[in-house]
Amino acid sequence: MKASNAINMIWLAILLAFVYWFLEPTIYAFVLQKGTFTDKWLHPDAEELRTRMSVVSLLLLFGVYAQTMLKRQQQIMESLQASKQKIRQIIDTANDAFITIDAEGSISDWNPMAEMIFGWPEDLAIGKSMMDLIMNQAPRNALIDDIQEFINTGSAPFTQGQIVITALHRDGHEFPAEMSISPQAVGASFIFNIFVRDISQRKADEEKLETLATRDELTGLINRFSYNHLLKKEVALAKRHMESLAVLFLDLDGFKNINDSLGHDVGDQLLRETANRLSACIRESDTVARIGGDEFLIIMPGIKDVHDPRFLCERILNMIGQPYLIGTQECFVGASIGISLYPLDGDNVESLVKNADTAMYQAKDSGRNAYKFFTPAMGEEAFKRMEMERALRYAIEKNQFKLLYQPQVELSSGRILGVEALLRWTHPEWGPISPSVFISLIENTNLILPIGEWVLDEACKQNKAWQALHPGFPLRMAVNFAARQFAQADLVETVAKALQKSGLAAEFLELEITEGSAMNDIELNIRKMQALKELGVSIAIDDFGTGFSSLAYLKRFPIDILKIDKSFLDEIQHGKKDAAIVATISEMAHSLGMEVIAEGVETKYQLEFLRGHGCDMIQGYLFSRPVPPEQIAEILQKGGKIKV
Numbered sequence: 001m002k003a004s005n006a007i008n009m010i011w012l013a014i015l016l017a018f019v020y021w022f023l024e025p026t027i028y029a030f031v032l033q034k035g036t037f038t039d040k041w042l043h044p045d046a047e048e049l050r051t052r053m054s055v056v057s058l059l060l061l062f063g064v065y066a067q068t069m070l071k072r073q074q075q076i077m078e079s080l081q082a083s084k085q086k087i088r089q090i091i092d093t094a095n096d097a098f099i100t101i102d103a104e105g106s107i108s109d110w111n112p113m114a115e116m117i118f119g120w121p122e123d124l125a126i127g128k129s130m131m132d133l134i135m136n137q138a139p140r141n142a143l144i145d146d147i148q149e150f151i152n153t154g155s156a157p158f159t160q161g162q163i164v165i166t167a168l169h170r171d172g173h174e175f176p177a178e179m180s181i182s183p184q185a186v187g188a189s190f191i192f193n194i195f196v197r198d199i200s201q202r203k204a205d206e207e208k209l210e211t212l213a214t215r216d217e218l219t220g221l222i223n224r225f226s227y228n229h230l231l232k233k234e235v236a237l238a239k240r241h242m243e244s245l246a247v248l249f250l251d252l253d254g255f256k257n258i259n260d261s262l263g264h265d266v267g268d269q270l271l272r273e274t275a276n277r278l279s280a281c282i283r284e285s286d287t288v289a290r291i292g293g294d295e296f297l298i299i300m301p302g303i304k305d306v307h308d309p310r311f312l313c314e315r316i317l318n319m320i321g322q323p324y325l326i327g328t329q330e331c332f333v334g335a336s337i338g339i340s341l342y343p344l345d346g347d348n349v350e351s352l353v354k355n356a357d358t359a360m361y362q363a364k365d366s367g368r369n370a371y372k373f374f375t376p377a378m379g380e381e382a383f384k385r386m387e388m389e390r391a392l393r394y395a396i397e398k399n400q401f402k403l404l405y406q407p408q409v410e411l412s413s414g415r416i417l418g419v420e421a422l423l424r425w426t427h428p429e430w431g432p433i434s435p436s437v438f439i440s441l442i443e444n445t446n447l448i449l450p451i452g453e454w455v456l457d458e459a460c461k462q463n464k465a466w467q468a469l470h471p472g473f474p475l476r477m478a479v480n481f482a483a484r485q486f487a488q489a490d491l492v493e494t495v496a497k498a499l500q501k502s503g504l505a506a507e508f509l510e511l512e513i514t515e516g517s518a519m520n521d522i523e524l525n526i527r528k529m530q531a532l533k534e535l536g537v538s539i540a541i542d543d544f545g546t547g548f549s550s551l552a553y554l555k556r557f558p559i560d561i562l563k564i565d566k567s568f569l570d571e572i573q574h575g576k577k578d579a580a581i582v583a584t585i586s587e588m589a590h591s592l593g594m595e596v597i598a599e600g601v602e603t604k605y606q607l608e609f610l611r612g613h614g615c616d617m618i619q620g621y622l623f624s625r626p627v628p629p630e631q632i633a634e635i636l637q638k639g640g641k642i643k644v
Ligand SMILES: Nc1nc2c(ncn2[C@@H]2O[C@H](COP(=O)(O)O[C@H]3[C@@H](O)[C@H](n4cnc5c(=O)[nH]c(N)nc54)O[C@@H]3COP(=O)(O)O)[C@@H](O)[C@H]2O)c(=O)[nH]1
Pocket: 406, 420, 421, 422, 423, 435, 436, 439, 452, 455, 480, 481, 482, 542, 543, 599, 600, 601, 602, 619, 620, 621, 622, 626
């Protein structure tokens, strides 16, 4: 019978009792004795009536009390039932596995998440030993011991909080899991309620975060932050074991050009490939890190002498110098490496890295694709370079630049057919600065763009001025274009603008670009060169023979002139190979329909050699150093010839 029915029955009984006990004397007084209500209370049995009423009142009170108690009992039962259902629901929908075991480890509860995490359905899990089912040997034994310890002492490691275990899935794979165990007394014994959480994802996220914090995302090499930490450790170890270590600072040559002209995707791939090449070069005990852009650092602990870093640098330069094939694109870069040694060049991270960086700049200045050991004098150089870079920013507006012009002479006639514009910088305090110093500074920064534009404008204007003065001797003006300038998207517009501003006809302008600038993104460069040719300007490849030109590509470029680099001429008298190279370049250029200019001609021997090999034009100190514009005007005034 339900509690509410029982209450109704009690109420019915009370009502019947009330009717009988209370109404019986009243009916007697009022109906049978024909009295009144007043009479009834005067009835000899009035005392009995009052007694009966008291009983009825007590019964009524008891009824109310019983009903309240029963109701409360019913509410407690209902809320207990609801709590049980709620707990079950929570357990069944929990994100963690919920398992109940007895003191022997036998499973009595196994929620749906436990099925999911461990792969065992409830009906197969219930009654099995939890330790056997989902745990490896080591944690299994430890948990059995802990449960025993808890039963004996009332305390065990698991009562302190969560424990991390390697759990076992039904299919045999292992995964990290976090377990919290709450003992529950049942009579004289215990059961253990266990929550288990699969923390594989969390562990993977933690590892990923750790990787993000310590690794360079692009290359997978360690990053600047962990490099610092590692170098600090290595320096401390070297100190303790009284050993030496080397820090190599490497910066790619020509990378910015590739990044600017071929786009960042190609740049990224090139950096990844560089990271692989560097990793392949180093010993197991060495570490390579990417510290940003195209800069890498290498730690070489335990070096025996300076030959160790020297051999590594040579290996690296050789590896980086190999062509990079990115998609169908062949790219070329070089590397400049600076080396500092512990304890010689510094005994802490900051000074070792700073000095290796300084030495790297020296390697760049020495003509790139080279390595240099730090020397104390370099520290001062680095400071000077910084000062110079600052001063160069204001050199145009402060009128500190000028152009000199070096004649280019036709070998067969001795006539000056052209000049090369060469930039000069004179600082008010420091005096004239060597182009070999400041040109590399501006070429490595974006300063080359405004300065290069100034040179182009100035050279075009000057040529137009000579032509106005000496219309019978029009000259071709050769202007050097650095890789960054050639990579500019608006290169053709810039050139057209300079021609238009000066009024110079395009046929009297020649752009000198290096092999390096031409060989990156060949298809784009061919299109750029074609656009320049359509404008009417000539194109010369400068320093030919020193770069990485592929002859197969050379014939596809719309090039007018090849300039044989001075370095080959320097050796022709002594080295058979250089003589053969000069002769071959000259022959090949002619067969491709190009003119050949030899630069840096200093001796009669060189002159005759070049004449013998059909070189078209020559440029060098033998005839003239770079001179101010007035001196070129004088030569033109005298007929525009130089005796060759
Ligand atoms: N992007 C730009 N680069 C420029 C510009 N002006 C110059 N430069 C480049 O700077 C480098 C050094 O130039 P410079 O010191 O002017 O040297 C040139 C000649 O003076 C020198 N030369 C010529 N003949 C001889 C010789 O017989 N002997 C000898 N020892 N040196 C000689 O060669 C330099 C010309 O080189 P090149 O340009 O390769 O023809 C140099 O790389 C310049 O290109 C500029 O405005 N923009």
